[in-house]
Amino acid sequence: MLELKQIPRESVAAAVDKALRYRLLNEPLEAESICRDVLRIEPDNQEALVTLLLSLTDQFGNEFNVALDEAKHVVPLLESEYQRAYYEGIIYERWGKAEHTRGMPGQVALGWVRAALRSFERARRLASEGDPDAILRWNACVRFLEQHQQEETSEYEVVTREMAFEFDEEMPPR
Secondary structure, three states: OOOOOOOOHHHHHHHHHHHHHHHHHHHHHHHHHHHHHHHOOOOOHHHHHHHHHHHHHOOOOOOOOOHHHHHOOOOOOOOOOOHHHHHHHHHHHHHHHHHHHOOOOHHHHHHHHHHHHHHHHHHHHHHHOOOOOOHHHHHHHHHHHHHHHHHHHHHHHHHHHHHHHHOOOOOOOO
16 A cells, blocks of 8 residues: 655645645645645644645535535634634535535525624634634625525425425414
């Protein structure tokens, strides 16, 4: 069996830069691989951990079988409480949007986006003064929910009608 080779310690910074570049080129598998190489040498490298987490979430909407849990396992390794809250929100937001794209029911997909809102609110309270990142993500989630709110309501109405038809009895009003 082939074995992985270890990169030289002095190349860690260049490797992290290369991982960031691969993310920008929409090549998350390559970025993930590079981050894993860096983390073999420096397990606490925060930039590599964040880039790994983001490269994993970049794969949520693709045909790649990336588990939500794999991305969530990176969160406790982040040093600051702000980062843990913020990147937890990123995971939930991206997972919810990927689930929506895959055609999951609105209540399921949009529920993930609501979970992201809770994380972004926590991050906003922990953010340094003048750091707008959590607010920007919050606003993006709110706009997404507003745009897709009707889907959630109409799915409930369809399921309610189907249940009433199936059981041939009057369903209680919502």
